[in-house]
Amino acid sequence: MKPREIVLASIVGLLLLAAAIGWWIARGREATGVASARNLQQWGIALNLYLIDNENQLPEVGVAPVTPAQEKAWFNALPVYLSQTPLADLPPGQRPKPGVPSLWVDPNSRSPRNWDPEVFYFNYAMNRFLQPKADVRSFKINELTYPGNVVFLVEVNDYEPAATPDTVVFPHGPGRGPRALTNVLFCDGHVAPVTRAALVDDPAARTAANAETGVSWFEQ
Numbered sequence: 001m002k003p004r005e006i007v008l009a010s011i012v013g014l015l016l017l018a019a020a021i022g023w024w025i026a027r028g029r030e031a032t033g034v035a036s037a038r039n040l041q042q043w044g045i046a047l048n049l050y051l052i053d054n055e056n057q058l059p060e061v062g063v064a065p066v067t068p069a070q071e072k073a074w075f076n077a078l079p080v081y082l083s084q085t086p087l088a089d090l091p092p093g094q095r096p097k098p099g100v101p102s103l104w105v106d107p108n109s110r111s112p113r114n115w116d117p118e119v120f121y122f123n124y125a126m127n128r129f130l131q132p133k134a135d136v137r138s139f140k141i142n143e144l145t146y147p148g149n150v151v152f153l154v155e156v157n158d159y160e161p162a163a164t165p166d167t168v169v170f171p172h173g174p175g176r177g178p179r180a181l182t183n184v185l186f187c188d189g190h191v192a193p194v195t196r197a198a199l200v201d202d203p204a205a206r207t208a209a210n211a212e213t214g215v216s217w218f219e220q
Helices: 003-053 196-201 208-212
Strands: 122-127 151-158 181-186 191-195
Touching (some): 003 122, 003 191
Antiparallel strands (some): 122 151
16 A cells, blocks of 8 residues: 555544544433433422422422521422432432432533532522522412423532523533523423523523513513
8 A cells, every 4th residue: 555545544544533433422412411301300200299289389499508497499399209318418428429420410510610529519400580589489380371481490510509591501412502402391390402592592581471482481
């Protein structure tokens, strides 16, 4: 084989290798996106059972730091419906850890730069606008005209149990632009991937008026 042919063969080989690596990376991202969606599906089951037991009242958002006193906060109220321990009752050795798959953690998540193992960490948070003020009750499901379009839980990378459009992360899909994806659990219990363009970039997504036609944070 001539030197030129060797070089061309090497280039082709490298291109094929790069394509294969890219394919495996994409498959890996897809798999972790599925794992996170399954976590949210479990939370959706817990939400529907909680609504039945609480006259359609949504759980409270809760505040940091996580404490057992917040009995009605989603992170303490919902796990029991999945035969899990409320978050505040988990001993230090069993608390969610970045990168360790659990009901609380997306396998695709990255550790915060200054992760504190003494503080409760999780990759999902409840829509803050479903309980606008801590001293005011959360909405009832029948007060949301289109609960299937209203955000309940979203993917985050934080210590805060409440989420806003500014705290959502988009670890799935192509790149980090408008087409980047995050998994969302809606108030009717279904889970769907949503783009940054629809969930964050669109100003109408924050308002309750948008709930009939698109994704809504139900901000009043």
